[in-house]
Amino acid sequence: MSGDVAAAARVAALGRTGLTAAADPAFERFAVLVRDVLRVPVGLVVLVESDRQVFPGACGLGEPWQHRRQAPLSHSFCQHLMDSAAPLVIEDARTDPRVTGSLAITELNVVGYAGMPLTDEAGVVLGSLCAIDTVPRRWTRGELTLLADLAAACSDSLRLRIVTSGARQCEVESRALTTVSDAAFDRSQLLLRASVALVNTRTADDVVAAVRDLVTGTLNPAYVGVSLLDRGGMLRLQSSLALPAHVARRWEHYVGAATTPSALAVRDGATVLLPDLTSVRTSAPDAVDTFLEMGWQSAASVPLPGLGGPVGALTFVWKRPYTLDDAEQTVLAALAGYVAQALQRADHLVSQENAAAVLQRALLSDLPDVAPFEVAARYEPASHSEQVGGDWYDAVRLDAERLALIIGDVTGHDIRAAALMGRLRSKLRLLLVDRHEAPAALLRRLEAANRALGDQITATAVLAYLTPNSDGHGHQLHWANAGHPSPLLIDRAGTTVLTGRDPLLGAPRHLPRASHTRHLPPASTVLLYTDGLIETRTQPFDERERQLHAVAADLHGLPLPDLLDQLYTTFAGDDHEDDIALLAVRTPP
Numbered sequence: 211m212s213g214d215v216a217a218a219a220r221v222a223a224l225g226r227t228g229l230t231a232a233a234d235p236a237f238e239r240f241a242v243l244v245r246d247v248l249r250v251p252v253g254l255v256v257l258v259e260s261d262r263q264v265f266p267g268a269c270g271l272g273e274p275w276q277h278r279r280q281a282p283l284s285h286s287f288c289q290h291l292m293d294s295a296a297p298l299v300i301e302d303a304r305t306d307p308r309v310t311g312s313l314a315i316t317e318l319n320v321v322g323y324a325g326m327p328l329t330d331e332a333g334v335v336l337g338s339l340c341a342i343d344t345v346p347r348r349w350t351r352g353e354l355t356l357l358a359d360l361a362a363a364c365s366d367s368l369r370l371r372i373v374t375s376g377a378r379q380c381e382v383e384s385r386a387l388t389t390v391s392d393a394a395f396d397r398s399q400l401l402l403r404a405s406v407a408l409v410n411t412r413t414a415d416d417v418v419a420a421v422r423d424l425v426t427g428t429l430n431p432a433y434v435g436v437s438l439l440d441r442g443g444m445l446r447l448q449s450s451l452a453l454p455a456h457v458a459r460r461w462e463h464y465v466g467a468a469t470t471p472s473a474l475a476v477r478d479g480a481t482v483l484l485p486d487l488t489s490v491r492t493s494a495p496d497a498v499d500t501f502l503e504m505g506w507q508s509a510a511s512v513p514l515p516g517l518g519g520p521v522g523a524l525t526f527v528w529k530r531p532y533t534l535d536d537a538e539q540t541v542l543a544a545l546a547g548y549v550a551q552a553l554q555r556a557d558h559l560v561s562q563e564n565a566a567a568v569l570q571r572a573l574l575s576d577l578p579d580v581a582p583f584e585v586a587a588r589y590e591p592a593s594h595s596e597q598v599g600g601d602w603y604d605a606v607r608l609d610a611e612r613l614a615l616i617i618g619d620v621t622g623h624d625i626r627a628a629a630l631m632g633r634l635r636s637k638l639r640l641l642l643v644d645r646h647e648a649p650a651a652l653l654r655r656l657e658a659a660n661r662a663l664g665d666q667i668t669a670t671a672v673l674a675y676l677t678p679n680s681d682g683h684g685h686q687l688h689w690a691n692a693g694h695p696s697p698l699l700i701d702r703a704g705t706t707v708l709t710g711r712d713p714l715l716g717a718p719r720h721l722p723r724a725s726h727t728r729h730l731p732p733a734s735t736v737l738l739y740t741d742g743l744i745e746t747r748t749q750p751f752d753e754r755e756r757q758l759h760a761v762a763a764d765l766h767g768l769p770l771p772d773l774l775d776q777l778y779t780t781f782a783g784d785d786h787e788d789d790i791a792l793l794a795v796r797t798p799p
Contacts, residue, residue: 220292221260223330227371229257229266231280237267240364244341245269247360248324248353252342255328255364256288263288263337270342275318285314288338291327295335298325299354302346322347324354326361331369339364359551366544414438414448417552421524421545422452429538431526432506437461437472438514438522438553445473445522448553457500470497471511472523479520481539482511486531501527508532512542514550524549578607583676584796585613586770588778590742591789600627600669601740601789602635606642611678614642617738617793618671619694630667634660634715638673649673649690650712650723657715668716670694672738676730676795685730685797690723695741695755701734704763708736733799735770737762742788743781754781770794 229237237255244253255267263286265271265279275281283289287309291298300306300323303315314320322343327335339361341353414436422434436448443466450458466473471494474482484490487507491498494509501507509527513520524546534542577585587603600620608614616638620631637659641652653673660667674689674697689697693714699706710726730736744754761780765773774792782790 217260219332219334220258220336223334223372224257224259224336227257227336227368229264229371231262231264231278232266233268233279234266236367237364238269239267240339240360240367241267241269244339244357244360247356248341250322250341250343250347252320252340252344254340254342255337256286256325256340257328257337258283258286258288258292258335272319281314281318285312285318287312287314287320287323288325288340291325291338292335295327295329295333297327297354297358298323298338299349300324301348318342319344321345322349324349324357326358328361328365328368330365330372336368359548362551363548414553415451417549418449418452420552421549424545425526429526430528432529433504433525433527435472435525435527436514436522436549436553437476437525439466439476439520445476448522457504460500468496469494471509471527472525475511475513475523475525476520479513481513481543482509483534483539484509485533505529510534510539510542512546514546514553516550516554521550522553574602575604577605580605580607580613580795582798583613584770586774586794588771588774588792589790590778590782600631601742601791602631603738603791603793604635604639605793605795606639608642608646608675613676613795615674615676615736615738615793615795616671617694617740617791618669619740619742619789619791620667620669630665631669633665634667634669634671638671648725649675649688650725653690653692653715654723660716666716668714670714670741672697674736674738676736676797679729684732687728687730687736688725689728690725692723693717695739695744698737698759698762699728699730699734700737700762700766701731702766705759707759730797732797735766735773735794735796737773737777738793739777740789740791742790743777743792745788747787757781770796 240255241253244250252270253267254265254269254271257264257266262280262282265275265281268276268279287298287300287303290308300309303309303312303321303323309315309323312320320342322345323340325338325340328337328339329335339357341357418434418436421436425431425434433452434449435452437445438448440446445464445466445468447458447461447463450462453461464470464473466476471482471484474494482493484493485508487501490501490509506527506529508531509525511523511525514522514524524542526542574589577587585605587605589601589603602616602618604616606614606616616635618631618634620627620634634656638652638656641655641659645652645655647655653671670693672689672691672694674687677686677688678684679686687708689708689710691711693711696711697708699708708726708728710724712723713721741751744758745751746754758777758781762777765776768776774794777792778790
């Protein structure tokens with residue numbers, strides 16, 4: 211298709227959507243979803259007209275653009291993907307030759323950019339779904355996959371707008387089409403809700419529950435089933451929770467050659483329609499007994515698309531005869547695509563979490579026997595999708611009387627940060643065993659080792675030694691702090707901040723580091739923690755530190771595991787954005 215023809219087709223298609231330089235609730239939801247799911251400052255639905263770009267969906271865009279809902283093409287990155295129909299991914303627009311000099315950089319503050327094309331049924335690019343950052347951004351494969359999934363759903367909504375526009379025009383001329391048009395609109399809304407609901411599912415059970423909720427009130431099936439094909443050609447039921455236990459066991463694992471609605475859909479790669487019991491008996495005899503037992507009378511099963519063919523089936527069952535019309539079949543086919551993508555993500559997350567959990571257990575070793583001291587630790591990851599991060603704690607028994615305590619935070623909270631953390635932790639452990647030096651000297655030696663080995667690792671850390679006093683009564687804490695939150699001393703008198711903070715590890719060479727010493731009263735507690743415990747977007751860090759000091763003072767008498775649990779619950783809970791590591795040690799009474 212030539213450029214002029216494609217431009218004309220695009221303008222005609224955009225006209226049928228009815229969208230222009232004004233907010234549209236459906237596309238606003240896509241923009242909000244992009245911002246929240248990818249954690250970017252700006253989410254944008256962009257449609258490119260002949261002389262401008264318009265934003266029917268915009269979230270976080272600076273003024274006056276958020277209010278105007280339009281910008282000249284001179285401010286557009288989207289025009290670069292109009293001809294290629296391929297994603298446009300930019301880490302730093304200020305240095306990328308494709309867009310350097312664009313007014314979008316200076317006036318819309320676009321630096322990191324990821325755009326996925328939005329197309330009509332003929333493949334004509336109408337615009338893009340964009341994730342925008344105001345700083346350079348290295349987009350991960352997972353982020354781009356999520357954005358592509360959302361763009362596919364957004365494209366479907368645009369196509370349904372185009373398809374239903376004719377029906378809506380006819381509605382003005384004839385009331386007879388009102389029901390048809392409203393039904394089509396309801397189906398388009400179902401797909402939009404599906405694109406939102408399925409993005410946040412994490413397990414197969416989540417996917418099944420989301421689909422069941424989506425079709426309640428429209429198709430109203432008695433049962434929604436999902437079966438997946440395994441490598442041996444067997445089908446495994448993923449929706450057993452919605453069935454009586456004995457029925458679920460019957461279909462938990464069955465041969466792909468079975469004559470059931472789902473097996474037929476997978477085997478033939480086409481939608482299976484069974485509008486009544488007679489058709490079930492004829493086409494799916496293996497399922498008849500279950501249909502009779504459950505009171506089911508009709509079914510429709512749609513294959514779940516995969517790269518090499520169907521990977522399973524999405525099945526709907528009704529307790530009455532039910533015939534799907536053409537539009538409903540189209541909606542179910544689109545819904546099956548969303549479900550297949552969601553199940554693929556869920557499987558990827560499970561695999562990733564299993565691998566990450568093994569890595570985490572290896573990196574965070576068990577605490578040693580430290581009698582006569584007490585010690586407790588807790589680690590909570592920031593990213594539930596990867597389950598590991600750059601924060602760590604450690605305790606090393608140096609000899610019968612001396613204990614080393616470490617807490618640290620490598621920049622980042624993903625698997626790469628965890629790998630860097632593992633290297634830093636191993637080096638520090640070796641130095642602790644081999645070199646009996648002051649904490650500050652050992653941290654300087656650690657930095658020298660990193661430089662010599664070419665490890666460019668940026669991290670904060672506290673290294674502390676717990677040793678007996680020279681007179682044999684009580685203990686002393688010797689510590690050095692490399693840019694880390696200050697440890698707390700907690701006793702009956704309250705809390706004391708153990709001050710003294712030097713530059714973080716990986717800073718420019720030859721910066722001074724100092725060791726510090728503090729006498730520890732009997733039965734006193736030293737708390738080390740990473741900034742994820744108290745860091746929040748809504749309160750200043752200093753204020754959160756003061757709150758931590760007050761709460762910790764009230765908890766001084768608790769057993770150490772309970773103290774850490776209380777601090778975690780009070781300040782972080784399950785909604786924290788950064789990794790959290792906590793380490794506490796208590797001197798004997």
